[in-house]
Amino acid sequence: MRLDFKSAHTVKQYGLTVFTWSLLCLLMLTACSGQDTTNKPASPTKTTSSTASFQCTSKSSTPVTLNMAYSSEKQTWMDAVVADFNRQNITACDGPITVKATPMGSGQSMQQIVDGTIQPDIWSPAGNVWITLINAKWREKHGTDLISTGANDTPSLVSSPVVIAMWKPQAEALGWPNKAIGWSDIARLSTDPQGWRAYGHPEFGDFKFGHTHPDYSNSGLDAVIAMNYAAVNKTRALTAGDIANAKTRAFVTNVESSVIHYGDSTGFFADNMFKNGPGYLSAAVMYENLVVEANSGQIYKNLAYPVVAIYPKEGTFYSDHPFTILQNSGMTPAKKAAALAFRSFLLAPAQQQKALQDGFRPANPQVQLTAPLDSAHGIDTSQPKTLLQVPNADLVSAIQDNWNQQRRLVDVMLVLDRSGSMNDQINGASKIDGAKQGLTEFVKLVGDQDQLGLTIFSTQTDILSPVSILAPKRQDILSRINGILAIGSTRLYDTISEQVQKLQAMPSKHIKAVVVLTDGQDTSSQLNEDQLVRQITARGENAGNSVKVFTIAYGSDADQTALTRIATATGGQEYAGNPQNIREVYNQISEFF
Known part of the structure; x- marks a missing residue:
C-alpha cells in the first residue's frame, strides 16, 4: 500500500521554525x-x-x-x-x-x-x-x-535534522570529520563489490544501510527526496526531468541496493542498529536526537562504538x-x-x-543549545550547512512512484499454521478465515518483481508454492490461500528452521524474510526453542543481511514470548494478531519491504 500524493498542492519547505513569544497567561x-x-x-x-x-x-x-x-x-x-x-x-x-x-x-x-x-x-x-x-x-x-x-x-x-547515523570508526574510514560525507559516498559504498575492504577495513564486512518506507515514514520520505537531489547536484528547483532521467534512477537504485529492510518506524531502525552493532547496520537514516540518545549511555549501555551524525554534504531537511x-x-x-x-x-x-x-x-x-547537543554526543549544532527545498506534490508523487521500482526487492516466504485449533473462533470470527484474509492482503501488496512463496504446516509441512517471482503466479497463490483447511497439530520450530535455511541458500541479493503466523505452541518439532534460536540468530560482520523472521502470535494461546524471541534473534519483529486486526498486521509487515 502507498499513499497518494497526486492530489496535493505545493508542498512546504522543510526548515527550522523559530519563535519569539511571551507567556502572559494560559489564554x-x-x-x-x-x-x-x-x-x-x-x-x-x-x-x-x-x-x-x-x-x-x-x-x-x-x-x-x-x-x-x-x-x-x-x-x-x-x-x-x-x-x-x-x-x-x-x-x-x-x-x-x-x-x-x-x-x-x-x-x-x-x-x-x-x-x-x-x-x-x-x-x-x-x-x-x-x-x-x-x-x-x-x-x-x-x-x-x-x-x-x-x-x-x-x-x-521541537526540531531535529535528518541525518545518516554511522558508527564512528566507519565514518572515520570514509574521512570524517575532515571530509564531508554524503549520498554519493553511500551510493559508492553500496555498489563496491569490495565493500569496506576498499577502505582498508575488511573486518567491517559489507556496507549495510537502512531507511524507513517513504510511503509511511517522514525520515524515509526525506531520504528518498534527498537522493534524487544528490543525483543531479541540486538543492532546489527539482524537475520532473531530473527525477525521470537515467542518471537519477541509477543513483537511487545504487543506494537502495545495500538496504537491509524498510519499515514504518525510524525508532525501530535506531533500536536494531544500536543493540545489534555494526554487523547488523553500518548506517541508517534517522534524526539527530536519536544519535544523541544512543551516545547518552542511558538506553544503550553496551554500545559497540560511538555513533556520529553525518549531515549529507548535498543537503538535508529538518x-x-x-x-x-x-x-x-x-x-x-x-x-x-x-x-x-x-x-x-x-x-x-x-x-x-x-x-x-x-x-x-x-x-x-x-x-540555549547546550549539552547533550554537543560533539561528545556525536552531533554538530553548526550543521546542516545546506537545506533542501521540498518539491511540489506532483514531483513527490513521481519520486515515490520511481522508488517503488528502485527499492531493493524481497524474497519472502509466507508460513501459515493450519493446525486444527485454527478452526476455533475469537469473538465470533473464524481464526482460519481471518488468517486467509490477512495473507490475501499481503499478497496483493507485494510487487510484481518481488519473489514470494507459501508454506502451510500442522503435523507436517507443505510448500504450496516455492519462493519465485510473484507476477505470473499471483492469482494461483490467492487461489491456494483460499483453499487452505485447518487440521492436525503444530510443527512450528522445524518449519521455521527449514524455511530460513532455504532462503539463506538462495543466490539472490534481495532482502530475505519469513513471515509466520501461529495460534499455538509447538507440539510436533524435533528442534526446541533454544536450538531454533541459536540456529537462526543473525551474527557476524554481515548479520544485517541474514534472513529476517516476522512472527504473528495469533490469539491468546500462541506463545508470544517464544515468538518475540525468535523474531528478535533475526532482526525481525513480533506482532499480536486476531481475526479482527490481522489484515492490518500483515499490512504493517509489508511496510518492511
Missing part, C-alpha cells in the same frame, strides 16, 4: 513561525513576536479531554510532558484539561485521520509536509482544509514537528481553548528544556 498565547526558504544553515534566531488571544464565550467546570496523535520519534519527551500537564489540572474555558496522546507514524496517522479511523483533536506529525498532504486529501472529501495554515497556526514544537489543531466537527470552542493552553505549556522553557535533554533542538529561543 494569551503566541505562536510565531518563520519558514526558511534559503539554502543557508538554519539556526535559532529571534523574529518579531505577535500575540493572539482566545476569548471564551462561556465558562464551566466541565472537564475537557483532548486526544492527540503525534509522531513516535518524540515519544519519550511527550510521555513526560503530557504526564506533567495532566498532573497540574490546568483549565482554559472549561474545567481541568486532560491530554491523551498516542504515538504513530506520520503517514499512518495522516491516512487514518482522512479515513475517519481516528479522530484526534491535535495532530503533530514529524514535518510540515504532512500538513499540506492531509489538507489536500481532506479537501477532496470535504471541500475544506482540516488544518488552518496561517502564520501562527502550526508552530514547531524534522520540525508542527503542532496542529484539527478543524473537524468535534472541535468545540472549549477544546480549542484547551488545545491552545496545552500548546503554550509545551512551548514554555521548562518543557523545551526537557526536549533538549532528549536530544531535540528547542523551538523556544530562550532555551
Whole structure:
C-alpha cells in the first residue's frame, strides 16, 4: 500500500521554525513561525513576536479531554510532558484539561485521520509536509482544509535534522570529520563489490544501510527526496526531468541496493542498529536526537562504538514537528481553548528544556543549545550547512512512484499454521478465515518483481508454492490461500528452521524474510526453542543481511514470548494478531519491504 500524493498542492519547505513569544497567561498565547526558504544553515534566531488571544464565550467546570496523535520519534519527551500537564489540572474555558496522546507514524496517522479511523483533536506529525498532504486529501472529501495554515497556526514544537547515523570508526574510514560525507559516498559504498575492504577495513564486512518506507515514514520520505537531489547536484528547483532521467534512477537504485529492510518506524531502525552493532547496520537514516540518545549511555549501555551524525554534504531537511489543531466537527470552542493552553505549556522553557535533554533542538529561543547537543554526543549544532527545498506534490508523487521500482526487492516466504485449533473462533470470527484474509492482503501488496512463496504446516509441512517471482503466479497463490483447511497439530520450530535455511541458500541479493503466523505452541518439532534460536540468530560482520523472521502470535494461546524471541534473534519483529486486526498486521509487515 502507498499513499497518494497526486492530489496535493505545493508542498512546504522543510526548515527550522523559530519563535519569539511571551507567556502572559494560559489564554494569551503566541505562536510565531518563520519558514526558511534559503539554502543557508538554519539556526535559532529571534523574529518579531505577535500575540493572539482566545476569548471564551462561556465558562464551566466541565472537564475537557483532548486526544492527540503525534509522531513516535518524540515519544519519550511527550510521555513526560503530557504526564506533567495532566498532573497540574490546568483549565482554559472549561474545567481541568486532560491530554491523551498516542504515538504513530506520520503517514499512518495522516491516512487514518482522512479515513475517519481516528479522530484526534491535535495532530503533530514529524514535518510540515504532512500538513499540506492531509489538507489536500481532506479537501477532496470535504471541500475544506482540516488544518488552518496561517502564520501562527502550526508552530514547531521541537526540531531535529535528518541525518545518516554511522558508527564512528566507519565514518572515520570514509574521512570524517575532515571530509564531508554524503549520498554519493553511500551510493559508492553500496555498489563496491569490495565493500569496506576498499577502505582498508575488511573486518567491517559489507556496507549495510537502512531507511524507513517513504510511503509511511517522514525520515524515509526525506531520504528518498534527498537522493534524487544528490543525483543531479541540486538543492532546489527539482524537475520532473531530473527525477525521470537515467542518471537519477541509477543513483537511487545504487543506494537502495545495500538496504537491509524498510519499515514504518525510524525508532525501530535506531533500536536494531544500536543493540545489534555494526554487523547488523553500518548506517541508517534517522534524526539527530536519536544519535544523541544512543551516545547518552542511558538506553544503550553496551554500545559497540560511538555513533556520529553525518549531515549529507548535498543537503538535508529538518524534522520540525508542527503542532496542529484539527478543524473537524468535534472541535468545540472549549477544546480549542484547551488545545491552545496545552500548546503554550509545551512551548514554555521548562518543557523545551526537557526536549533538549532528549536530544531535540528547542523551538523556544530562550532555551540555549547546550549539552547533550554537543560533539561528545556525536552531533554538530553548526550543521546542516545546506537545506533542501521540498518539491511540489506532483514531483513527490513521481519520486515515490520511481522508488517503488528502485527499492531493493524481497524474497519472502509466507508460513501459515493450519493446525486444527485454527478452526476455533475469537469473538465470533473464524481464526482460519481471518488468517486467509490477512495473507490475501499481503499478497496483493507485494510487487510484481518481488519473489514470494507459501508454506502451510500442522503435523507436517507443505510448500504450496516455492519462493519465485510473484507476477505470473499471483492469482494461483490467492487461489491456494483460499483453499487452505485447518487440521492436525503444530510443527512450528522445524518449519521455521527449514524455511530460513532455504532462503539463506538462495543466490539472490534481495532482502530475505519469513513471515509466520501461529495460534499455538509447538507440539510436533524435533528442534526446541533454544536450538531454533541459536540456529537462526543473525551474527557476524554481515548479520544485517541474514534472513529476517516476522512472527504473528495469533490469539491468546500462541506463545508470544517464544515468538518475540525468535523474531528478535533475526532482526525481525513480533506482532499480536486476531481475526479482527490481522489484515492490518500483515499490512504493517509489508511496510518492511
